[in-house]
Amino acid sequence: MLGLGSVARKVFGTPNDRKVKATRPLVDKINALEAEFEPLSDDALIAKTAEFKERVAKGESLDDILPEAFANCREGARRALGLRAFDVQLTGGIFMHQGNIAEMKTGEGKTLVATFPAYLNALTGKGVHIVTVNDYLARRDADWMSKVYGQLGMTTGVVYPQQPEDEKRAAYAADVTYATNNELGFDYLRDNMRSELRQLMQRGHNFAIVDEVDSILIDEARTPLIISGPSDDRSELYRTIDKVIPLLTDEHYSLDEKTRNVTFTDDGNEFLEEHLLGAGILPEGQSLYDPESTTIVHHVNQGLRAHKLFTKDKDYIVRDDSIVLIDEFTGRMMAGRRLSDGLHQAIEAKEGVDIQPENVTLASVTFQNYFRLYDKLAGMTGTALTEEEEFLEIYKLGVVEIPTNRPIARVDEHDAVYRTAQEKYDAIVAEIKRAHEAGQPTLVGTTSIEKSEFLSELLQKEGVPHNVLNARQHEQEAQIVADAGKLGAVTIATNMAGRGTDIQLGGNVDMKVMQALADDPEADPEPIRARIQAETADEKEKVKTAGGLFVLATERHESRRIDNQLRGRSGRQGDPGRSAFFLSLDDDLMRIFGSERLDNMLQKLGMKEGEAIVHPWVNKSLERAQAKVEGRNFDIRKQLLKFDDVQNDQRKVIFGQRREIMEAEELAEIAQDMRHQVIDDLVDQHIPAKTYADQWDGDGLYVSVLETLNLDLPVKAWVEEDGVDDEIIRERLYDESDRYMAAKAAQFGPTNMRQIEKQLLLQTIDGKWREHLLTLEHLRSVVGFRGYAQRDPLNEYKNEAFQLFESMLDSLRADVTKKLCQIKPLSEDEQRQMIAQIQAQRARVRESADPQPKPGEAEAEAAAPGFVESDPTTWGNPSRNDPCPCGSGKKFKHCHGQLA
Structure with missing residues (x-):
């Protein structure tokens, strides 16, 4: 009904x-x-x-x-x-x-x-x-x-x-x-x-x-996504810690596979403390629980995660003496991607490859x-x-x-659940042999390189010819996928390797033509294409008769979507096909999400060895388990995004300010506003509101003005004058600093001063933002503990991040003002000395290196008419990233364009 x-x-x-x-x-x-x-x-x-x-x-x-x-x-x-x-x-x-x-x-x-x-x-x-x-x-x-x-x-x-x-x-x-x-x-x-x-x-x-x-x-x-720069080398620390981790036994740590989390037990902490003291990592008399041990505890935790949560040939492979991560969803190598927070270094120590230094975040953004x-x-x-x-x-x-152009003709069979992995693999090999002998192409989906190679060995023993597509065969991916639809072909693929390329029944005509032309470059392409099209059309009909592409999955993924992607490889544009999932109670999903009850039930039913349970109810219960995992993963991503949104609001402000500075023709006004704000802060600090004149700190204000504004002014005398209040002192400081900066601008010249202001502002913003990102990273790593005090970690993070951002802007204003007030043009003697040093350095470089000019050196020397290498006034206006005209081989911004 x-x-x-x-x-x-x-x-x-x-x-x-x-x-x-x-x-x-x-x-x-x-x-x-x-x-x-x-x-x-x-x-x-x-x-x-x-x-x-x-x-x-x-x-x-x-x-x-x-x-x-x-x-x-x-x-x-x-x-x-x-x-x-x-x-x-x-x-x-x-x-x-x-x-x-x-x-x-x-x-x-x-x-x-x-x-x-x-x-x-x-x-x-x-x-x-x-x-x-x-x-x-x-x-x-x-x-x-x-x-x-x-x-x-x-x-x-x-x-x-x-x-x-x-x-x-x-x-x-x-x-x-x-x-x-x-x-x-x-x-x-x-x-x-x-x-x-x-x-x-x-x-x-x-x-x-x-x-x-x-x-x-x-x-x-x-x-x-993170753009980072190198930090201190701690490779010895990683190697020493890595020797301790294999000594741990099961009672030293607790592992939660559902949440992919591993933590030390009290016994584990005692054991570690003893070994770390012995290895000299922990100083004598210092405990793991002391605040000074925070860094060591962090690295020990990362070492534990590297050993217990990350598996070789599943999560990463070792290639050319380096660790290459593997995308768990596509099975592809992620060259150039590294895990953050010292985890990648811990895996490098585990596998005995060269340890690359940790990096400091310079800029980051989430895809969301x-x-x-x-x-x-x-x-x-x-x-x-x-x-x-x-x-x-x-x-x-x-x-x-969107509906398909032609109705889907694929047959999706119910899942077959076996009691043990051995029974499952025996059934899989028998099914592949049956399809191969009938001429039906088979695409076998596995969840890791290890499992794809294990299945490959089983098929070799049975004499079944096949291709393996995983991160190790990355370069042959397109060719293997193009051949996967041929008559009787067997292809073992890790996860969804091959996405973006269709598996066409009978084979891919374009790939076959390219291969034929590569074998015989002199041949005429048109007759070759016509012949291959006819052969492929004939083979396609045979494959259709054999039942089309058979997709055989050896496991259920945590996400239904990944299973559907694999299934969707078959039944392309109305072609016939079939799909089946072979599972066992030893599979990760079944093992982690409550297979004990199912195992007991199957035993009570008296299932014989090699028998499978096949029923729509099993499919439904598995889908419910997957939906729960998907929901939990979504909640994790959502929570991470809420934290990143806090940083994102600040990122937009900083990036927006940088853009305004780059677009601005005149920056004197921005610099003046910053300077006046700094003066306000100094006056508020030393002449607090609602206080008497005898409580004012004239000496402190004098020292601060000298240090920050580079001005030697009779501030103490001003403070002691009758009838003077904080507003009058502010105005005097505004006027004196404005006059001083106007004189400085006249010395440098308007164009140079504008360039100096722009670069100083940008460099200071970038430096402060880098420090701020690092502070936020540290805040993120500890704010979770506030939950134990019944305080919401997200609200705590928002409040503190806002306060940190405010103080960063204050220190930004102070730094920019201080640098601009202290910068001065070089005298002729200083210029001559600098040029002499650079020429001597250049001569040393030329003696020790190839006598050929460096890239960009010849162009710098053949600059404008009247150009004199030793005279910066004849250099025109080189870009910050151009080679320095002095011929040092450095960029201008790192040489003569360097800001004091």
Whole structure:
């Protein structure tokens, strides 16, 4: 009997169905315009783009232009790629333009769908960013889709790591820019560390379309982006601590796998104290509980985490004498990524590789707060519905499921649960052999490198030919995925390695053609393509007859979404296929989330060895367990974000101030306001309000004015004058300091003074912000303990962070004022001495190094007419980052441009 909800859905449709149905009139309008746009010449399509831009500039909304723009884009794509977008693809494009996530199944052509909202929103002239999960996809998609944008008269750029600055700036200036989330975030941070406007890369945050949006905005959003600099080397401390950790026994620590947390017990602390005293790490007479031991306790805890929570070949691999982290969701290596807070160094000590020094945070941002900078955000993926609540709450993004162009023909079987891992693997090997012998290609999903290699060994023993795709085979990824749909192919993949590349039944024609041309570069591509297409079409039919792609998962993941991604590899564009999950009570999810009751129940039922329980109820209970884990993970991310929001508000203020300073033509007024504020603070400190004249500290004020303002004034005499109050003293200090700074500006010259003020302000802001970030990190690590005193850690953090920010701004004003008041131009003798020192240093460098000029040296020497290397007055106005004209080989800002 159907419930009321089921009856209502049958009659009225689901809310998702109603949303999709509401776009039908728009899609019909676009289809009706097709006949109008088809006869247009290529130049006329480009002219249409110019016309749309003009209409938008005059105030017409993008929604009004949408049907014509989509029709123009569809025609451009048809001519450039030979692909005519289906109605469901237009629907996906409409929802993305409206600021939603379009959930579209694998093989539905999401890459093409993104061109529609990107083209429409690029008509504003403010640029559109299309975000991908890795550099390979950014370059591939940019190269592929630039043909469409080019057909419509728009420019395309691609951003990648270590890109030349001019090329990167041009990529950001393009109408549509493809980039990875990491590179976009790092460029945002780098832009906010630059000292001149002309050095900036990004030109604003207008509209972003995030591909694989669940991976980027949820999975990767747990780790903030950090730009850091090196700090003290503590490698010996890590190595010494690492020798102690393996000596621990089970009673020395408690491990909670559910929360991935490990802590020392009282016995463990006593044992540690004894060994650390013996090793000389703890000084004699000092306990682990003493405040002086905080650093040692922190590193010991990180050592314990490295040994008990991080597993080789699952969480990281050792490659080229370094630790490379592995993304738990995609199975890919994350080269260049490091764990913070000394944890990475603890893992390096554990594996006996070179220990890199810890880093100090110079700038950081979370993906959540970076992507919330955009005026409008959209996304696309095959799996987002299970995380709908998080997308809506954090990013204000709705999720809409777009129907497939053809009905899904894949058969999803119920989970098969075995009692032991051995029984499960025996059943998996038997199932793979059966499918292989029938010619059905099989994609086997595993959760770690270790398990993928274990299964590979089992298949080798049985003589089943197969490919393994994990972080070790990173370079062959595209080729292995392209071959995964061939007749009888068996591919073992760690998690979702291979995302972004379709598994096509019969094999990937383009990859086969590229391979054939690589083997015979002289061959004519056209006949080769025709032959390979015919062979692949024949093989595809055989694979379809064998049942299509068989996806076999060896474990359930904590997240339903990751399971759905694996499942979605099969049944592409209406192809046949099947999927099955093989589980055991020894699996992590089953073991951690209450398998004892299930084990007892299975024993009572009298299950024989090798038998599996297969029932819809088991699926339901597993999904409930996964939903609980997802909910808990969401709560953790939400809590982390609440803390980061506090820092984010401060980050916006600091970055906004930096931008204002860089854009300002004249900074004398800002410097004067700061100076006057500092004078107010000094007067308030030494002449407190509502006090008598005999309580005023004239000597202290004199010393402070001399130290801070570099002015030797008769302050003590002023304080002792009859009828003088604090206001009169303030005014006198304002006037004297203003006169002093005006005389200094005349000495330097207006242009030089403006440059000095700008660079001093920026350098001081950056230094203070770095110190502030470190203080906030320390505050974050201890504020949780306030909960024991019945105080909310988040409120405590907010209050203290605000007070710290206020005091940082006070000390910023004082530092800038002090530096500006003490700076002085070099005398001719001092200039001559400095130049002589630099030339002597340069001669020493040339004697000890290659006699060839350094990069930039020749250009500096061949500067303007009348240039004299030893005379700074003939150097013109070099940029802060140019080589110094004196020929030292240093940047100007580190040499003659260095501020005193």
